[in-house]
Amino acid sequence: MREAERFNGSAPKRGSDGRSLTPRKTGGFVTIKDVAAHAGVSIATVSRAINDNGYVATDVKARVLASMQELGFRPSQRARSMRSSRTMSIGAIVSELVNPVHLEFLRGVESAANESGYVVLVVSSQGSPEKERESLGRLVAERVDGVVLGTFVGGRRSLDILAEHNIAHVPPAGPVSEALNSAWMRAEAAATHEMGRRLVELGHKRVAYVVFQETPGRRAPGYHHKARYEVLRELFGAAGVALDMVNLAGLPAEGAPAEEIVQAARSVDPPTAWVACNHILLPYLLDGLAGLGIPEDVSVVGYGDSIWAEAYRPPITVVSHDTYREARALTSMLLDSINGRPLAPEGVEYRSQFIERSSVGPARR
Amino acid sequence: MREAERFNGSAPKRGSDGRSLTPRKTGGFVTIKDVAAHAGVSIATVSRAINDNGYVATDVKARVLASMQELGFRPSQRARSMRSSRTMSIGAIVSELVNPVHLEFLRGVESAANESGYVVLVVSSQGSPEKERESLGRLVAERVDGVVLGTFVGGRRSLDILAEHNIAHVPPAGPVSEALNSAWMRAEAAATHEMGRRLVELGHKRVAYVVFQETPGRRAPGYHHKARYEVLRELFGAAGVALDMVNLAGLPAEGAPAEEIVQAARSVDPPTAWVACNHILLPYLLDGLAGLGIPEDVSVVGYGDSIWAEAYRPPITVVSHDTYREARALTSMLLDSINGRPLAPEGVEYRSQFIERSSVGPARR
DNA sequence: CTGTTAGCGCATTCAT
DNA sequence: ATGAATGCGCTAACAG
Numbered sequence: 037m038r039e040a041e042r043f044n045g046s047a048p049k050r051g052s053d054g055r056s057l058t059p060r061k062t063g064g065f066v067t068i069k070d071v072a073a074h075a076g077v078s079i080a081t082v083s084r085a086i087n088d089n090g091y092v093a094t095d096v097k098a099r100v101l102a103s104m105q106e107l108g109f110r111p112s113q114r115a116r117s118m119r120s121s122r123t124m125s126i127g128a129i130v131s132e133l134v135n136p137v138h139l140e141f142l143r144g145v146e147s148a149a150n151e152s153g154y155v156v157l158v159v160s161s162q163g164s165p166e167k168e169r170e171s172l173g174r175l176v177a178e179r180v181d182g183v184v185l186g187t188f189v190g191g192r193r194s195l196d197i198l199a200e201h202n203i204a205h206v207p208p209a210g211p212v213s214e215a216l217n218s219a220w221m222r223a224e225a226a227a228t229h230e231m232g233r234r235l236v237e238l239g240h241k242r243v244a245y246v247v248f249q250e251t252p253g254r255r256a257p258g259y260h261h262k263a264r265y266e267v268l269r270e271l272f273g274a275a276g277v278a279l280d281m282v283n284l285a286g287l288p289a290e291g292a293p294a295e296e297i298v299q300a301a302r303s304v305d306p307p308t309a310w311v312a313c314n315h316i317l318l319p320y321l322l323d324g325l326a327g328l329g330i331p332e333d334v335s336v337v338g339y340g341d342s343i344w345a346e347a348y349r350p351p352i353t354v355v356s357h358d359t360y361r362e363a364r365a366l367t368s369m370l371l372d373s374i375n376g377r378p379l380a381p382e383g384v385e386y387r388s389q390f391i392e393r394s395s396v397g398p399a400r401r
Numbered sequence: 402m403r404e405a406e407r408f409n410g411s412a413p414k415r416g417s418d419g420r421s422l423t424p425r426k427t428g429g430f431v432t433i434k435d436v437a438a439h440a441g442v443s444i445a446t447v448s449r450a451i452n453d454n455g456y457v458a459t460d461v462k463a464r465v466l467a468s469m470q471e472l473g474f475r476p477s478q479r480a481r482s483m484r485s486s487r488t489m490s491i492g493a494i495v496s497e498l499v500n501p502v503h504l505e506f507l508r509g510v511e512s513a514a515n516e517s518g519y520v521v522l523v524v525s526s527q528g529s530p531e532k533e534r535e536s537l538g539r540l541v542a543e544r545v546d547g548v549v550l551g552t553f554v555g556g557r558r559s560l561d562i563l564a565e566h567n568i569a570h571v572p573p574a575g576p577v578s579e580a581l582n583s584a585w586m587r588a589e590a591a592a593t594h595e596m597g598r599r600l601v602e603l604g605h606k607r608v609a610y611v612v613f614q615e616t617p618g619r620r621a622p623g624y625h626h627k628a629r630y631e632v633l634r635e636l637f638g639a640a641g642v643a644l645d646m647v648n649l650a651g652l653p654a655e656g657a658p659a660e661e662i663v664q665a666a667r668s669v670d671p672p673t674a675w676v677a678c679n680h681i682l683l684p685y686l687l688d689g690l691a692g693l694g695i696p697e698d699v700s701v702v703g704y705g706d707s708i709w710a711e712a713y714r715p716p717i718t719v720v721s722h723d724t725y726r727e728a729r730a731l732t733s734m735l736l737d738s739i740n741g742r743p744l745a746p747e748g749v750e751y752r753s754q755f756i757e758r759s760s761v762g763p764a765r766r
Numbered sequence: 767c768t769g770t771t772a773g774c775g776c777a778t779t780c781a782t
Numbered sequence: 783a784t785g786a787a788t789g790c791g792c793t794a795a796c797a798g
Contacts, residue, residue, distance in 0.1 A: 064567050065544065067791055078769045083793055090794090091767050108565050113542040114479050114488065115791035118774045123479065125522075125543070133508035136501050143498035146525055155539050157490075158523045160511055174520050177478040178490070179430065200473050202429045291711075319712035326714070344709040346656075347684035349691070432775055443785045448777055455778090456783050480775035483790045 066109045075103040127175035130186035135316040137340045144363025165190035182370045206370045227388035232271040239399040242278040244307035249283035261313035297324030308399040315340030331397030351393035431474045440468040492522045492540035495551035500681040502705045509728025530555035547735045571735045592753035597636040604764040607643040609672035614648035626678035662689030673764040680705030696762030716758035
C-alpha cells in the first residue's frame with residue numbers, strides 16, 4: 037500500500053472543503069453541550085463539575101464525569117482562554133534549532149511548563165532579526181501567557197513586541213546591548229576569567245577565539261560571546277597574550293573543515309590555544325584542527341558541555357553551565373509571575389563553571 | 402538590582418488577582434473592536450480589511466490598516482479558531498528532548514510548519530506511555546490541527562487518542578507493533594543489512610548491539626531498534642556471527658562509563674564490533690570503550706549521524722538518514738492533508754544510508 | 767443546588 | 783460597500 041493512501045485513511049480531514057458556508061461545527065470535537073445532553077443536565081452544571089467549582093450534587097457530578105469519559109470529552113483550552121484571558125501556553129524562542137544546548141534549553145522549558153499544565157510553543161528566529169520578530173508576532177497572535185527567551189538576535193526591538201502587548205517574559209529586559217542578564221553574565225565572566233588565567237598559566241601566548249561571523253541578514257546571538265571576548269581581551273591584554281578573533285562565515289560544508297580555522301592554524305605565528313565560543317562550533321573546530329595533537333600541539337576549550345565533549349579523546353575542557361536547570365528555573369519564575377505567585381527573591385541562580393579536562397595543556401614552545 | 406525586581410518591572414502581570422468578577426477584558430490586548438472604533442468603522446469592515454475578503458472601499462481599507470498599525474493590533478488566533486475550527490497549530494511529540502536527532506526532527510517540523518503559517522506545540526513523553534497520553538491529551542485540548550509523531554512509546558493506545566478526536570497525524574498509523582512506517586523501515590533495514598554485511602566481511606564473529614533497557618515505567622521508542630535488531634540477527638545467524646544485546650539501565654552517571662558496556666568488553670569472548678542503536682548512546686558507548694583502540698581493537702557503528710560523530714577521532718561509521726529533511730517532508734504532508742491539498746503520491750521518501758568511516762576495521766584476531 | 771444568560775474576539779451572513 | 787446580528791465553546795454572574 038502506498039504511503040499516501042494509508043495516510044489518508046488514518047487521518048480523515050475535518051470540514052473537508054475550505055469554505056463551508058456556515059461556521060463549521062467545531063471540527064467534530066465533543067463539546068460541553070454534548071456532555072450536558074448526554075448527562076441530562078445544563079452546560080453550566082457540566083462546567084462546574086469539570087472545574088470543581090460551585091455546587092454540584094454528588095450523584096449529578098458522578099453522572100457528568102461518566103458522560104465525559106464515555107464521550108471522550110476534552111474541554112477546549114482555546115474556548116477557555118476566550119473567557120479567562122489565560123491561554124495556559126508559553127512560547128520559547130531560540131535562534132536556531134541546531135545547537136544541542138538549545139535542546140537542553142527546550143527540555144528545561146518544557147518540563148517546567150508541563151508540570152504546571154502549560155504547553156510550549158517553540159519558535160526560532162534562524163538568526164534573522166526579521167524572522168525573529170515574525171516569530172514573536174506569531175506568539176502574540178497565539179496570546180501566549182509568557183515567553184522564555186533562549187537566544188535572541190533582534191535586541192530591544194524584538195523585546196518591544198512583547199512589551200507592547202504586555203506579555204511577560206524571561207530573562208527580564210535589561211539593557212540588552214550590554215548584557216541580557218547580568219547575573220548570567222557575571223557567572224559566565226567569572227568562569228571565563230578562570231579559563232583565561234589557566235591558559236596564561238600554561239604559557240599560551242596566542243589564543244584564537246572562534247565565532248560565527250555576523251552578516252546583515254544573519255546575526256549571532258550577540259550578548260554572549262562578545263562579553264566573554266571582552267573578559268578575555270582584558271585579561272590577556274594585561275598578560276601580554278595575543279587574542280585572535282576567528283570568524284567563520286557559516287557552518288562548514290559536510291566533510292570539509294572550516295577554511296578560516298585551517299588558515300589561522302597554518303599562519304606564521306599560529307595560536308597555541310583555541311576557544312570555541314559556542315558548543316556547536318566545537319566539533320567544527322576539532323575537525324578544522326585535525327592533524328594537530330591535542331593538547332601537545334594545541335589546547336582546545338569549548339563553551340557549553342555535552343556528553344560528546346566528555347567522550348571525545350582527549351576529553352574537551354569547557355566552560356559550561358547547566359542549561360537545563362537554568363531553563364527550568366527561568367520558566368518556573370515566569371510562571372510564578374504570570375500566576376501572581378511570589379517570586380523567589382534571589383531569582384535564578386546561575387553557575388558557570390570551568391571544567392578542565394585533558395584537551396588543555398602547556399603551550400608548545 | 403535583584404533579579405526578581407527587574408523581572409517584575411519588565412513583565413507586569415495582567416488581570417492581577419485571580420478572580421475578578423467580570424470576564425477580564427482580554428488581558429489588555431488590542432481587539433478588533435478597538436481598531437474599528439479608531440478607524441470609525443464597524444468590526445465587520447475591519448475583519449474584511451484584514452482578511453482581504455469581501456468588499457471594502459480602498460480608502461476605508463487604508464484607514465483601517467493604518468489604525469491596525471498604530472494600535473499594534475494582532476488578530477487573536479485563538480478567537481479565529483473558535484469560528485473556523487482551524488487552529489493553525491500542530492503538535493510535535495518526541496520521547497525525550499535529549500537526543501540531538503530529536504532536535505533535527507523539531508527543526509524540520511518547525512521550519513515546514515512556519516512556512517505555512519503554523520505554530521508548533523512541542524511535547525514529550527519522557528519515555529512513559531502514561532506521560533505520553535497526557536501530553537497528547539494536552540494537544541487535543543489545544544485542538545491542534547495535526548500531530549507529527551517523532552518517537553513515541555505508547556503504541557496503539559496513544560494513537561487512539563488522536564484517532565478518537567479525529568486529529569490528523571503523521572506518520573500514518575499502521576500496525577504499530579510491527580513497524581510504524583513501512584517505508585521508513587524498509588530503508589532502515591536495507592542500510593542496516595549493508596552495515597551488517599560489512600561487519601561480516603571484515604571477519605567480526607561477535608557483535609554487540611547496545612540499547613536502553615526497558616522498564617515498566619520507561620519504554621524505549623520500540624519499533625526502531627527492535628526491527629533493526631531482527632535484521633542483524635537474521636543476517637548474522639546465517640553467517641555464524643554472534644549478536645549480543647547489551648542493555649543499559651539508563652544514561653550512565655556523569656564521568657562514569659556504563660557498567661554494562663565495561664563488563665561486556667571484559668568478558669572472555671568479547672565483541673569485536675559494537676553498534677549503538679541510538680545516536681545518543683554513541684558517546685556513552687565510546688566512553689565505555691575507552692582504553693580500547695578503535696578500530697584496532699574494536700569497531701564501532703552508530704545510528705544517526707551528527708557533526709560530532711564525524712569530528713570524532715577516528716570518525717565514527719554510522720547508519721543514518723536525514724532527519725531534518727524527513728521531518729520537513731512529513732510535516733508538509735500533514736499540512737497538505739489538513740488543508741485538503743493533494744498529497745504527493747509517493748509520500749515521504751526515506752533514504753537511510755550506511756556511511757563507512759574509519760571507526761570500522763577488520764576484526765582483531 | 768441548578769438552569770438561563772451574557773460575552774470573550776472574531777468571521778460571516780443578512781439587511782441595508 | 784457597510785453595519786448589525788449571530789454563534790464558535792466555555793465560564794461566571796444571576797435568578798430561581
